[in-house]
Amino acid sequence: MAQQEDVFKKIVSHCKEYGFVFPSSDIYDGLAAVYDYGQNGVELKNNIKQYWWQSMVLLHENIVGIDAAIFMHPTTWKASGHVDAFNDPLIDNRDSKKRYRADVLIEDQMAKYEDKIQKEIEKARKRFGDKFDEAQFRSTNERVLENQQKYDNLHHRYQEAMNAEGGIDLDALKQIILDEEIVCPISGTRNWTDVRQFNLMFKTEMGSTADGASTIYLRPETAQGIFVNYLNVQKTGRMKIPFGIAQIGKAFRNEIVARQFIFRMREFEQMEMQFFIQPGTELDWFAKWKETRMKWHQNLGFGAENYRFHDHDKLAHYANAATDIEFHMPFGFKEVEGIHSRTDFDLSQHAKFSGKKIEYFDPERNESYTPYVIETSIGVDRMFLSIMCHSYEEQVLPDGQTRTVLHLPAALAPVKLAVFPLTKKDGMPEKAQEIINDLRFHFNCKYEEKDQIGKRYRRMDAIGCPYCVTVDPQTLEDNTVTLRDRDTMEQRRVNIADLRGIIEDKVSITSLLKKLL
Ligand code: GAP
Numbered sequence: 001m002a003q004q005e006d007v008f009k010k011i012v013s014h015c016k017e018y019g020f021v022f023p024s025s026d027i028y029d030g031l032a033a034v035y036d037y038g039q040n041g042v043e044l045k046n047n048i049k050q051y052w053w054q055s056m057v058l059l060h061e062n063i064v065g066i067d068a069a070i071f072m073h074p075t076t077w078k079a080s081g082h083v084d085a086f087n088d089p090l091i092d093n094r095d096s097k098k099r100y101r102a103d104v105l106i107e108d109q110m111a112k113y114e115d116k117i118q119k120e121i122e123k124a125r126k127r128f129g130d131k132f133d134e135a136q137f138r139s140t141n142e143r144v145l146e147n148q149q150k151y152d153n154l155h156h157r158y159q160e161a162m163n164a165e166g167g168i169d170l171d172a173l174k175q176i177i178l179d180e181e182i183v184c185p186i187s188g189t190r191n192w193t194d195v196r197q198f199n200l201m202f203k204t205e206m207g208s209t210a211d212g213a214s215t216i217y218l219r220p221e222t223a224q225g226i227f228v229n230y231l232n233v234q235k236t237g238r239m240k241i242p243f244g245i246a247q248i249g250k251a252f253r254n255e256i257v258a259r260q261f262i263f264r265m266r267e268f269e270q271m272e273m274q275f276f277i278q279p280g281t282e283l284d285w286f287a288k289w290k291e292t293r294m295k296w297h298q299n300l301g302f303g304a305e306n307y308r309f310h311d312h313d314k315l316a317h318y319a320n321a322a323t324d325i326e327f328h329m330p331f332g333f334k335e336v337e338g339i340h341s342r343t344d345f346d347l348s349q350h351a352k353f354s355g356k357k358i359e360y361f362d363p364e365r366n367e368s369y370t371p372y373v374i375e376t377s378i379g380v381d382r383m384f385l386s387i388m389c390h391s392y393e394e395q396v397l398p399d400g401q402t403r404t405v406l407h408l409p410a411a412l413a414p415v416k417l418a419v420f421p422l423t424k425k426d427g428m429p430e431k432a433q434e435i436i437n438d439l440r441f442h443f444n445c446k447y448e449e450k451d452q453i454g455k456r457y458r459r460m461d462a463i464g465c466p467y468c469v470t471v472d473p474q475t476l477e478d479n480t481v482t483l484r485d486r487d488t489m490e491q492r493r494v495n496i497a498d499l500r501g502i503i504e505d506k507v508s509i510t511s512l513l514k515k516l517l
Pocket residue numbers: 220221222223253255262263264265266268269270272335336337338375377378379380381382
């Protein structure tokens with residue numbers, strides 16, 4: 001675990017050192033849980049967004065995109081339930097003065113029981129080899145049964161507290177924390193305050209205060225911009241159900257527990273798609289979107305074992321089914337995307353609060369209804385983090401030297417090709433520039449002439465550039481260059497005229513999209 005934490009720290013430093021992610025307003029020592037993307041980070045981020053956008057809007061004839069404003073009419077948030085129910089239950093430790101989410105403390109405790117069970121199972125699997133029967137072991141091993149019992153009890157109490165009538169039962173949450181003897185990770189004590197509710201929306205004012213400015217919110221999710229535009233898009237696009245509306249944009253949450261770098265930020269970016277369907281078909285569509293979205297993730301080639309679904313026990317106020325796609329980060333399996341069956345909650349609420357009729361006339365059934373919605377919602381920044389974590393490697397080479405390399409999927413890499421003149425003379429820089437001038441229209445290229453070739457390779461490995469080309473004296477004679485592969489480090493001699501053909505397909509988003517079909 002400590003080793004994994006070290007790796008994570010190194011990834012965070014790497015992100016800063018190589019222009020991926022900087023703390024916001026760094027010269028003023030940063031702003032908690034807010035980050036800026038640097039020259040390489042923004043390219044990677046744009047590529048992630050393109051991969052998502054094109055998989056939604058290009059590959060589905062019945063999905064269109066929008067770009068709604070961040071500011072929305074304040075009633076939006078009353079209707080959506082965010083003013084009343086977008087709260088985290090918080091608890092403070094009096095000794096460390098640290099504030100925690102009570103639900104997270106309890107979920108971490110449940111995860112501890114699960115880990116204990118898993119460890120017993122792994123030990124037994126090693127011992128019994130092929131003959132191991134997991135189901136039988138789970139139902140007979142004493143330690144597993146004991147931890148399962150503890151887990152089930154806790155889970156039951158937690159469910160009751162979170163889903164109590166009239167909202168979360170804050171006293172019950174505190175009692176669970178006391179009964180489970182959960183300690184503050186900083187002070188190690190159980191000196192807890194009561195649990196309180198805290199709304200996560202940022203408020204600001206629109207108009208001058210003299211005019212009686214109105215309080216508005218920075219949107220905590222992009223989804224509501226889609227719901228309030230449902231009628232506009234359906235009518236002007238003559239969309240027929242089932243259809244989807246996709247959007248990428250910033251969202252803001254006043255997160256109290258802001259940890260783990262860009263995993264939990266106060267300003268972040270979401271890629272959301274609301275899919276409007278006939279009521280009664282939601283569980284089928286929910287299953288289809290689960291499958292489609294998992295395929296999108298696994299298509300990056302990081303290994304199926306690094307993903308899992310986590311079905312929700314506690315459903316958000318709008319959902320009748322929900323799951324997370326979790327990715328294996330250095331700090332455990334963590335949510336990257338949520339898939340929610342939101343029923344007709346949002347459209348009905350907006351109809352009620354706006355007084356507008358928000359329905360769909362189904363010509364085949366000759367009837368009107370309020371569509372149900374399946375939502376897929378993924379955080380760009382969490383996706384970015386998962387890609388960074390999986391791609392980062394400190395490699396020991398056969399000659400004993402080391403290199404830090406980012407094995408980014410080539411289609412997402414910020415720079416696709418680096419071109420180096422072997423030396424700064426004899427026309428080699430000009431030839432290298434000529435190659436770039438020719439290829440820059442097709443993919444992102446970078447020219448580098450400083451330092452020895454070995455050092456230049458290392459710099460490109462560190463930003464995940466999949467290909468490097470070196471122009472040497474032979475190039476000037478026969479128009480060939482050495483092409484070096486980032487992952488294998490193999491070099492081969494190729495014609496300049498063939499470079500585009502060799503590289504373009506491998507580094508294009510299209511190559512990823514084709515594998516989805
Ligand atoms: N519209 C539904 C919705 O917003 P959510 O589960 O609260 O659902 C969806 O958020 C995704 O947004 C999450 O899976 C995560 O990737 C991302 N996300 C949420 N809060 C975040 C935060 N504070 N920092 C970074 N990403 C966040």
